[in-house]
Amino acid sequence: MDTSSAPLADTLPTVAPGRWRALVLLSIAELLGMSLWFSASAVVPALRIEWRLTDSQTSWLTIAVQLGFVFGTLLSAFLNLADVLRPRQLMAISAFAGAGVNTLFALFSNGPTSGTLFRFLTGVFLAGVYPPAMKLMATWFQRSRGLALGILVGALTLGKASPYLINAVGSTQWRNNLLAVSILAAIGGVLVTLFVVEGPYRLPRAPFDWQQVLKIFRNRGVRLANFGYFGHMWELYAMWTWMPLMLRSSFAARGVSPKLAEAGSFVVIGAGAIGCAVAGLIADRVGRTVVTSWAMAISGSCCLIVGFLFGASPALLLLVAAIWGASVVADSAQFSSCVTELGDPQYIGTALTLQMCIGFLLTTISIQLIPPLVNRVGWRYAFMILAPGPLFGVISMLRLRGLPEAVRIAHGRR
Secondary structure (H helix, E strand, O other): OOOOOOOHHHOOOOOOOHHHHHHHHHHHHHHHHHHHHHOHHHHHHHHHHHHHOHHHHHHHHHHHHHHHOOOHHHHHHHHOHHHHOOOHHHHHHHHHHHHHHHHHHHHHEEEEEEEHHHHHHHHHHHHHOOHHHHHHHOOOOOHHHHHHHHHHHHHHHHHHHHHHHHHOOOOOOOOHHHHHHHHHHHHHHHHHHHHHOOOOOOOOOOOOOHHHHHHHHOHHHHHHHHHHHHHHHHHHHHHHHHHHHHEEEEEEEOOHHHHHHHHHHHHHHHHHHHHHHHHHHHHHHOHHHHHHHHHHHHHHHHHHHHHOOEEEEEHHHHHHHHHHHHHHHHHHHHHHHHHOOOOOOOHHHHHHHHHHHHHHHHHHHHHHHHHHHHHHOHHHHEEEEEEOOHHHHHHHHHHHOOHHHHHHHHOOOO
């Protein structure tokens, strides 16, 4: 570990002045920038009709974003972009580029082939929005880092839910709704450019070192935190992708307005914002491994039972789905917090980027599994395939809790 910055760290205050203002600005920028993620998924009902999409083509509109993100994070990890460049520069440029590609999708996409290409490129640029934001936050927070990351991931979650809200209250023309999302992302880039700055705990720019990728996996604490994250990701994006479709189908079977299904999708995904903030607050006081284990236990239970509510009372289905939405992402920030506390501080950006790269690659598998299962066994049992993910995650985090180096997590609160 590089100790050249240790004397500087010792001279800095434990609590950085202005850190909450910086977190609010960064969270707003992250919310706006990450609104691009589900911009196409939110308008899938219109696209299915206009483009006559098959189930496979519909899946690829979401999977393309995941693959683009994987490609972008992999490239960034091997080039150490999040550590070699200033994270605010990388984040702003990526937000503008993502907004531009989404605009091209809205204006010129005329079928699944061009749509999938534009969504892949959107994912590539989103890889420059998410990980740098986490590193920026870490430059402001040493204490209460779990809460800060929880708020940041909560803002990200709300941003990903926002296209469903726009679809519920916005135009009946899907292209207009996509353009609205592009404007939000561009505003996020402006906020980063003009108002977001690095905090006092920043480290000097790191030299390029491709071997950091290998060193990250040799760190057993980081490795177990990553395993927990991978189990979490197996469940998360498949839930986010297909729960809105289940709500649409279930509400339609009960004769409920499609607009309410879109609003319900926003509520279910957006509930994760509350879950992230609450989990972050608790994790800083009780322990990250405890919070992540409980969150995955709750979300894993929800994916086992939510299918039995298909076609039942919309209010009951929405309640259980919202609990799932709150718990399924509540632990997300804590895995990243563990990496920032257990890894080499000079290459935190690379470690976070690599963690996300592998995690999002796993999501491309779990997302594709749901549609054929729905066709074979129906919504009642389809989501059960996600349960092994949180189970594996719980085992990994409990193993991490037993390691001696776990005392470095949350200032001793494992």
